[in-house]
Amino acid sequence: MRGAAVAKAGLGERLKKLFTGSGNGDDFYEDFEDMLIEGDIGASVAMELSDSLKDKFGRKGPGSREDVSSELKTVLSGMIKTADPAIDPEKTTILMVLGVNGVGKTTSIAKIADFYRRKYNTEPVLSAGDTFRAAAIDQLKLHGERLGLRVVHQQPGSDPGAVIYDSIESAKAQGSKIIIADTAGRMHNKANLVKELQKIDKIINSKASGAEYRKILVIDATTGQNGFRQAEMFHEAVGIDQIVLTKYDSSAKGGVAVSISSKLGLPFSFIGTGEKYSDLKKFDAEEYINNLLDI
Ligand SMILES: Nc1nc2c(ncn2[C@@H]2O[C@H](COP(=O)(O)OP(=O)(O)OP(=O)(O)O)[C@@H](O)[C@H]2O)c(=O)[nH]1
Ligand SMILES: [Mg+2]
Known part of the structure; x- marks a missing residue:
């Protein structure tokens, strides 16, 4: 397919890696932000997501991947906007x-x-x-x-x-x-x-x-x-x-x-x-x- 990106590990896969390393603690947020940026999330949103995790889990970071996923899910739900493609068929x-x-x-x-x-x-x-x-x-x-x-x-x-x-x-x-x-x-x-x-x-x-x-x-x-x-x-x-x-x-x-x-x-x-x-x-x-x- 034209323009396809090289296969990348998903965020979930990378999140898992963050928790299998010794990275929990001060480095966690830095690694987490890097991971998001590599996942095309963009630096400024990556910081926002990281800050919301800091608010929730403190400086030491979350205890498990599931904790992160569930918090991220909530925060991302507030960020992503959708629009109904429906139209009024009576109207042009x-x-x-x-x-x-x-x-x-x-x-x-x-x-x-x-x-x-x-x-x-x-x-x-x-x-x-x-x-x-x-x-x-x-x-x-x-x-x-x-x-x-x-x-x-x-x-x-x-x-x-x-x-x-x-x-x-x-x-x-x-x-x-x-x-x-x-x-x-x-x-x-x-x-x-x-x-x-x-x-x-x-x-x-x-x-x-x-x-x-x-x-x-x-x-x-x-x-x-x-x-x-x-x-x-x-x-x-x-x-x-x-x-x-x-x-x-x-x-x-x-x-x-x-x-x-x-x-x-x-x-x-x-x-x-x-x-x-x-x-x-x-x-x-x-x-x-x-x-x-x-x-
Ligand atoms: N796999 C995949 N290919 C897609 C999708 N949408 C478009 N393509 C392919 O992407 C290529 C470019 O699609 P076009 O519809 O010609 O893109 P365009 O924006 O009109 O391109 P220009 O007219 O050159 O500006 C074609 O080979 C499409 O078949 C998609 O959702 N999935
Ligand atoms: Mg075209």
Whole structure:
């Protein structure tokens, strides 16, 4: 699989090691923080988690791995935010799907379209808003053919705002309630990308009165703390409503979701677990935390 991280021991495995060494005591918290940082949790959240253990167990540290797991579970539950991907099928819903290149935007769009189609017995319109990469349009068209869904597109290099504008108009004319728009993950430079996304956002906003408009960011579970910087950048540029965590079927545990949720306050709605259309699940915080901690 493209972009998969080298297999890493889970946090639970590492926690176990912390208790089999002689490390209990003053070093415990230092080792614990290092372990979290290596697990893509991020330095600042690692400190917070470590402080919460200090409050609970004092300087000598906890007595067992189970004590740590149960305390961490409680603290992490307060940090991870989720959002229900449900929509109001009576209302028009416009989803703009964002993320850097290769994270799984186009694949997730197809999966989400299939999810809504099944759930609400409705036919979403797909919008080929990634006009920067020529093959991106064909890729979305192929998904459209496989799923039997309409894809609104123009030529490569055309204005993505115009494509999405057309998609909304066309969906309206046809009575389709859901529009899911692809966007480019890369431009000549970051400033261009931000400007382009802000332009698209403005166009959608001008067409979205009475509609539910959501900006969905896609984060690849295998990219570690880099994913945090991506979330920060997109959130700053246009404001993100929900996140899809992809490639969760890889060895990565997606520890980055903790810092994204707790530092940026952003909720996770879906989790991608493979390359098939059915490999998409609602994000379940408890399941995610148990998996992160190997419990
Ligand atoms: N294993 C696995 N692979 C995934 C998942 N989601 C996407 N992929 C794969 O990741 C690769 C990139 O996915 P795309 O959907 O093309 O990503 P993108 O963000 O649209 O990429 P660009 O258009 O290049 O910006 C493809 O090979 C997908 O099949 C997932 O949840 N699990
Ligand atoms: Mg794509």
